[in-house]
Amino acid sequence: MNQVQQALAALRGHMAQHGLDAWIVPSADPHLSEYLPEHWQARRYLSGFTGSVGTLVVCRDTAGLWVDSRYWEQAAAQLAGSGITLQKAGEVPPYHEWLAQHLPEGARAGAAADMLSLSGKRQLEAAFAAKKMTLHLDGDLNSAVWPQRPPLPQETVYPHDAAYVSESAADKIRRVRAAMLAQEADYHFISSLDDIAWLTNLRGSDVSFNPVFLSFLLLSAGDAVLYVDEGKLNPAARQALAAAAVRTRPYAAAAADLAGVSGSLLIEPNKTAVSTLNRLPDTVRLVENINPSTLFKAQKSAADLAHIRQAMAYDGAALCAFFADFEQKLADGVRLTEIDIDEMLLNERAKQPGFISPSFDTIAGFNANGALPHYRATPEAHSVIEGDGLLLIDSGGQYLGGTTDITRVVPVGQPSAAQIRDFTLVLKAHIALAETVFPEGILAPMLDAVCRKPLWQAQCNYGHGTGHGVGYFLNVHEGPQVIAYTAQPNPNHAMREGMITSNEPGLYRPGQWGIRIENLVAARKVEAPQETAFGSYLYFEDLTLCPIDTRLIERALLTESETAWLNAYHAKVREALLPLTDGAARDWLLARTEAV
Numbered sequence: 045m046n047q048v049q050q051a052l053a054a055l056r057g058h059m060a061q062h063g064l065d066a067w068i069v070p071s072a073d074p075h076l077s078e079y080l081p082e083h084w085q086a087r088r089y090l091s092g093f094t095g096s097v098g099t100l101v102v103c104r105d106t107a108g109l110w111v112d113s114r115y116w117e118q119a120a121a122q123l124a125g126s127g128i129t130l131q132k133a134g135e136v137p138p139y140h141e142w143l144a145q146h147l148p149e150g151a152r153a154g155a156a157a158d159m160l161s162l163s164g165k166r167q168l169e170a171a172f173a174a175k176k177m178t179l180h181l182d183g184d185l186n187s188a189v190w191p192q193r194p195p196l197p198q199e200t201v202y203p204h205d206a207a208y209v210s211e212s213a214a215d216k217i218r219r220v221r222a223a224m225l226a227q228e229a230d231y232h233f234i235s236s237l238d239d240i241a242w243l244t245n246l247r248g249s250d251v252s253f254n255p256v257f258l259s260f261l262l263l264s265a266g267d268a269v270l271y272v273d274e275g276k277l278n279p280a281a282r283q284a285l286a287a288a289a290v291r292t293r294p295y296a297a298a299a300a301d302l303a304g305v306s307g308s309l310l311i312e313p314n315k316t317a318v319s320t321l322n323r324l325p326d327t328v329r330l331v332e333n334i335n336p337s338t339l340f341k342a343q344k345s346a347a348d349l350a351h352i353r354q355a356m357a358y359d360g361a362a363l364c365a366f367f368a369d370f371e372q373k374l375a376d377g378v379r380l381t382e383i384d385i386d387e388m389l390l391n392e393r394a395k396q397p398g399f400i401s402p403s404f405d406t407i408a409g410f411n412a413n414g415a416l417p418h419y420r421a422t423p424e425a426h427s428v429i430e431g432d433g434l435l436l437i438d439s440g441g442q443y444l445g446g447t448t449d450i451t452r453v454v455p456v457g458q459p460s461a462a463q464i465r466d467f468t469l470v471l472k473a474h475i476a477l478a479e480t481v482f483p484e485g486i487l488a489p490m491l492d493a494v495c496r497k498p499l500w501q502a503q504c505n506y507g508h509g510t511g512h513g514v515g516y517f518l519n520v521h522e523g524p525q526v527i528a529y530t531a532q533p534n535p536n537h538a539m540r541e542g543m544i545t546s547n548e549p550g551l552y553r554p555g556q557w558g559i560r561i562e563n564l565v566a567a568r569k570v571e572a573p574q575e576t577a578f579g580s581y582l583y584f585e586d587l588t589l590c591p592i593d594t595r596l597i598e599r600a601l602l603t604e605s606e607t608a609w610l611n612a613y614h615a616k617v618r619e620a621l622l623p624l625t626d627g628a629a630r631d632w633l634l635a636r637t638e639a640v
Contacts, residue, residue, distance in 0.1 A: 047092075048090065048091060048092040048126045048127075048128075049126065049127060051089065051090050051189055051190070052090065052102060052107060052126075052127065052128075054188075054189040055067060055090065055102055055185060055188075055189045056102065056104060058185045058188050058189060059102070059104065059154070059185065060104075062154065062180070062183060062185070063152055064152050064153065064154045064180065064185075065103060065104060065147050065148070065151040065152055065153060066101060066102065066103045066104075066143055066147060066151070066152075066153040066154070067101075067102045067153070067154050067155065067185055068099065068100075068101055068139070068143075068153060068154070068155040068160075068168075069086050069087045069090055069091075069099070069100040069101075069102070069155070069156075069159070069186065070087065070099045070100075070155070070159055070160065070164070071087050071096065071097050071098055071099065072084065072159040072160065072161070072317075073158070073159065073317075074158040074159075074235065074317040074319055074320060075235045075236055075237045075258070075260075075315070075317070076161050076235065076236065076314065076315045076316070076317065077236075077237055077251065077254075078096060078097065078519070078521055079096060079251050079252065079253065079254055079404075079519070080251065081194075081196065081197050081250055081251055081258070082194040082197075083193065083194050083195065083196050083197070084158075084159060085194075086156070086159070086186035086190060087099070087100045089186075089190055090102070090186075090189070090190075091109055091122075091123065091126065091128055092122050092123065092126055093109055093111070093115075093118075093119050093122045093123060094118075094122065094420070095111060095114075095115040095118055095119065095418060096418070097111065097112065097115070098110060098111040098115065098119070099139050100128070101139050101142070101143065103146070103147070106129065106146075107127060107128045107129065108128065108129045108130075108131040108139070108142070109123060109128050109129070109130060109131060110131045110133045110136075110138070110139045111130070111131075111132070111133060112133045112134065112507070112508075113132070113133075113134060113507030113508070114416075114417040114418045114507065114508050115418060116130065116132055117415070117416050117554060118416055118418065118419065134530075140167050140168045140171040140172075141171055143168075143171065143172070143177075144171040144172055144174070144175060144177065147175070147177060148175075149175045149176055149177070150175070150176050150177065150178075151175070151177045151178075152177070152178050152180055153168070153172070153177065153178070153179055153180070154179070154180040154181065154183065154185065155168075155179070155180075155181060156181070156183075156184045156185070156186055156319075157181040157182070157184075157317065157318040157319035157322065158184070158317050158318075158319040158320075159186075159317070160181065160317065160318050161313065161314050161315065161316060161317060161318070162311070162313040162314070162316050162317075162318060162321060163313040163314040164314070165179065165181070165318050166313075181318055181319075196258060196273075196295075197249075197250040197251075197258065198273065198275075198276060199248050199249040199250050199257065199276065200248065200249075200276055200277075200278050201246050201247070201248040201257045201272065201276045201277050201278065201281050202246065202247060202248070202278050202280060202281055203245060203246055203247070203280050203281055203284045204245045204246065204247050204444070204517060205444050207444075208351050208444050208445050208517065209245050210345045210347035210348050211345065212245070212287075212288065213243060213244050213245045213284065213285075213287075213288035213290070214287070214288045214289065216242070216243050216245075216337070216340065217243060217263065217268055217288065217290075219336070219340055220232065220243065220263060220336045220337055220340070221263065221265060223336035224263065224265075224310055224336070225265075227310055227331050227333060228308060228331070229308045229309065229310035229331045230264060230265070230305075230306070230307035230308045230309070231262060231263065231264050231305050231307065231308070231309045231310065232262070232263040232264075232309070232310040232311075232335075232336075233260065233261075233262050233263075233298075233302065233309060233310070233311050233316065233320070234260065234261040234262075234263070234335055234337065235260055235311075235312075235315055235316050235317065235320060236312070236315045236335060236338070237250075237251070237254075237256035237257065237258070237259065238254070238256055238341070238515055238518045238519045238522055239261075239335050239337040239338055239341070240256070240257075240259050240260070240261045240270070241255065241256045241257065241518060242337060242340075242341040242515075242516075242518060243261065243337050244261075244270065244284070244285065244288065244290065245284065245288075246281055246284065246285075247517065248276070249401075253401060253402055253403050253404050253405070253442065253520070254403075254518070254519045254520070255400065255401075255442060255517060255518060256518070256519070257272065257276065258272070258273070258295060259271055259272040259295065260295070260298040260320065262298070262301065262302070262305075267291075268288070268289060268290040268291070269290070269291055269292070269293050269301070270285060270290050270291070270292050270293070271292075271293050271294065271295050271296075271297060271298040271301075272292055272294075272295050273294070273295050274292050274294065277292070298320055299319060299320050299321070299322060299323050300323060302320065302321065302323055302324045303323040303324065303325065305324065305325065305328055306325065306327070306328065307328065307329070308328065308329040308330070308331050309324070309328050309329070309330055309331065310331040310332075310333060311330060311331070311332060312332070312333065312334055312335045312338075313330075313332045315335065334524060334536050338522075338523055338524055338536075339524060339536065341515070341516070341518075341522070342513055342522070342523070342524060342525065342540065342542075342543050343540050343541065343542035343543060344516055344542045344543070344544060344566070345542065346542075348446075348516050348542075349542065349566055351444075351445035351446055351516075352445060352446035352516065352544070352566075352587060353587060354445050354446075355398065355441075355443040355444075355445040355446035355447075355448060356446065356448060356564070356587045356588055356589050357589055357620050357621065357624060358396040358397060358398065358399070358443065358624070359393065359396065359440075359441055359443070359448040359450070359588075359589070359590075360588070360589030360590050360617065360620065360621045360624075361396065361621055361624035361625050361629070362389070362392040362393045362395065362396050362441075363389075363392070363450070363452075363590045364590070364621060364625050364629040364630070364632055364633045365392045365395075365625070365628075365629040366388055366389050366392045367454070367632055367636075368628040368629045368631065368632035369388060369392075369628070370385075370388065370454075371454075371632070372628065374429070374456065379428060379430070380428070380429045381421070381426050381427065381428050381429060382408040382409065382410055382413065382421035382426045382427055382429065383408075383421050383422075383423065383426050385406060385408035385421075385435075385437060386402075386405075386406040386408060386421075386439075389402075389406060389437075389439050390402060390406075393441045396441075396443070398443040398444035398445050399441055399442075399443055400441075400442040400443060400444065400517075401441070401442045402439065402440060402441055402442070403440035403441055403442045403447050403448060403449060403520040404439075404440055404449070404520050405420050406420075406437070406438070406439040407419055407420060407436070407437070407438035407439070407451075408421055408435065408436070408437050408438075408439075409421075409427075409435070409436045409558060410427045410428075410429050410433060410434070410435050410436075410456070411427070411433040411434060411556065411557050412427075412554075412555050412556060412557065413426075413427055413558075414434055414435070414436035414453070414552075414557050414558030414559070415552040415553055415554050415555065415556060415557060415558035416552075416558065417506075417507070417508055417550065417552065417558070417560070429456055430456070430457075431456070431457055432456065432457035432458045432459065432460070433455075433456050433457065433459065433463070433557060434453050434454070434455060434456065434459060434463055434467075434557045434558075434559065434596075435453065435454050435455075435456050436451065436452075436453045436558050436559065436560060437451065437452055437453075437454070438450070438451040438560065438562065439451075440520055442517060443517065444517060445517065446516055446517060447514055447515050447516065447517055447518060447519075447520055448564065448588070449514060449520050449546060449562065449564055450562055450563065450564070450588050450590055451548060451560045451561060451562035452561070452562075452590060452592070452593065453467060453559050453560065453561065453593065453596065454593050454596075455593065455595050455596055459595075459596060461598075463557055463559075463596070464596050464597070464598050465598055465601070466504075466551045466553070466557070466559050467559050467593075467596040467597065468596070468597050468598040468601045468602065469498055469499055469502050469504060469551060469601070470499070470549050470550060470551050470559045470560065470561050471561055471592065471597065471602075471606075471610075472498035472499075472601065472602065472606060473495050473496060473497070473498045473499050473549035474495070474547055474548075474549055474561045474563070475606045475609050475610070476494055476495050476497055476498055477491065477494055477495035477510065477511075477527075477547045477549070477584070478547055478563070478565065478584055478586060478609065478613075479605070479609055480494050480583070480584070481570060481581050481582070481583045482539065482581065482582055482583075483578075483579055483580075483581055483582075484539065484540065484541065484569070484579065484580045484581060484582050485538045485539065485540070486538070486539050487533040487534075487535075487537040487538060487539075488511070488525040488526055488527050488531075488533075488537045488538070488539050488545070489526065489527065489528055489529055489530075489531040489532075489533045489537060490533065491510075491511075491527050491539070492509070492510050492511075492527050492528055492529040493529060495510045495511075495527070495547070495549050496510070496529070496549065499549065499551065504551055506549060506550040506551055506552060506560075507552075508528075508548075508550065509526055509527060509528030509530070509531070510527040510528060510546075510547065510548060510549055511525070511526065511527030511528075511545040511546045511547055511548065512525075512526055512527075512545065512546050513525050513526070513543060513544065513545055514544045514545065514546060514564055516544075523536075524536040524537060525537055525538075525539060525543055525545055527545060527547075539567055539582060540567065541567055541568065541569050541582060542566065542567065543566070543567045544564055544565070544566050544567075544587065545564070545565055545566075545567070545584075546562055546563070546564055546565075547562065547563050547564075547565050547584065548560055548561065548562035548563075549561065561592060562588075563586050563587070563588035564586075564587045564588045565584035565585060565586055565587060565588075566584070566585045566587055567582045567583075567584060567585075568582060568583055568584070568585045569581070569582055570582065570583055586613060586616070589616070589617045589620050589621055590617065591614060591617055591633070591636035591637050592610065592613070592614075593636065594610075594636070594638070594640050597610075597640065599640060602640075607640060610640060611639045611640060614636075614637040614638075614639065615637070615639075617633075617637055618633060618634070618637040621633055622634075
């Protein structure tokens with residue numbers, strides 16, 4: 045807290061020098077990424093809050109941090125004594141409205157231009173207009189008060205192994221150019237790192253757990269320019285870019301090169317930073333829409349799905365070995381902590397073919413810690429796994445053939461009847477979504493109520509979304525689909541064949557326990573025996589292969605259909621993983637996939 049207080053004091057000193065009444069620090073970089081390189085972790089440095097998402101607002105005599113419900117308890121603990129007030133997003137006005145309400149007429153607010161999207165800038169300016177407040181983006185006070193700010197990452201950029209690539213970069217770019225033509229765009233500027241990695245079939249490690257690299261991409265009908273630190277490209281990456289007719293320019297040259305654009309430019313305004321557009325000629329007509337590549341990469345090909353199924357099998361085998369080892373250690377009285385879980389999981393996944401890295405920081409929360417959806421154990425704050433209760437483990441891996449994300453809850457000692465009931469309610473919700481059949485093209489947020497129905501009937505709920513998209517050896521969170529009733533539906537949320545989405549309902553009792561059951565599922569087309577008058581329909585194929593702990597089920601609460609689904613799922617898991625397991629892992633798999 046001492047470091048945070050000193051940093052805030054220094055920031056307020058610079059604000060005074062620049063005549064600013066407020067300084068805004070979002071969780072963002074010039075690519076509007078969810079997960080950030082260390083260079084852009086200014087919000088974390090200035091607040092002490094380590095969650096992945098949040099916006100810090102510092103005024104001359106007050107400060108607030110806006111975070112969603114996943115982080116309320118974590119933020120309350122980490123902000124204690126800092127002088128920063130927790131602002132519970134969803135229960136308080138958004139930060140731009142709060143600023144408009146609390147700052148005086150004519151006030152001046154500032155932010156770093158490389159950490160604010162074009163749509164974010166417009167939102168602030170609209171909120172400020174009535175009180176003649178102004179937004180200033182011509183300075184970066186974050187660097188001024190962060191003396192040891194990390195440099196930009198310099199990790200190697202390499203091609204995705206050709207054995208796992210089902211479409212060439214040239215063909216992907218050709219598809220995007222067709223979409224540009226349809227929208228009458230002469231140029232298309234792409235900032236989002238996962239879109240660029242997908243389009244070029246290149247990968248990197250500039251962002252922890254996400255195989256992407258810092259870059260921009262500018263396309264026109266006859267040219268493709270990748271803005272990247274050229275020294276990071278290995279020889280194979282250079283050859284791949286040449287084969288796709290993509291030339292390179294320095295990463296820092298993107299904004300200057302946009303000064304030479306004319307005609308019309310396609311951008312996604314909430315994924316394009318103000319800093320990259322500050323030299324764009326006023327005569328250029330902006331075509332504002334979702335990046336076409338976002339829609340394309342969301343639909344995995346049949347070949348991609350085949351690789352993903354294999355990666356899921358490898359991941360499932362690793363989990364069998366982990367859980368067998370975990371349960372044996374507990375039985376032997378070995379002292380285990382939440383921190384040990386991450387190391388044990390990594391040890392087993394690292395033995396699997398094609399494993400590259402975890403896909404995010406492992407969440408291992410015992411009892412009360414499990415009630416924090418994005419909890420992370422640290423050497424300074426963690427729990428020993430002992431006594432009675434529930435252990436929630438949310439983890440995943442990056443494999444050459446796919447990205448995994450799974451949550452399981454297991455009993456430790458003797459779970460209570462209330463814990464078993466809660467687990468069964470979450471399982472019923474999970475099955476409700478897993479079993480649903482839905483019209484192709486339905487907007488994903490509309491599916492959320494299907495999943496939540498069993499919980500709502502018991503007057504229970506959870507604060508996070510039910511499902512997010514998942515990349516193909518890319519980001520563990522990707523758009524455009526999101527299964528969350530709180531999301532404002534738009535046409536880009538349409539569910540399409542080949543999309544991979546999480547199914548992860550939960551139930552959290554603060555200070556007691558948390559439960560979440562998560563599988564990844566693929567949207568597949570229902571093969572109707574004949575054409576119907578009602579169009580085509582999709583169903584969810586379970587991709588994740590790992591038993592759901594039947595020791596936590598109150599069987600009287602399950603319907604015959606739900607019991608049949610669970611037994612069929614476990615039969616599938618057993619069949620897929622038996623060839624990949626042996627010894628204790630095989631014994632554990634057989635025991636945990638017994639029919640109920």
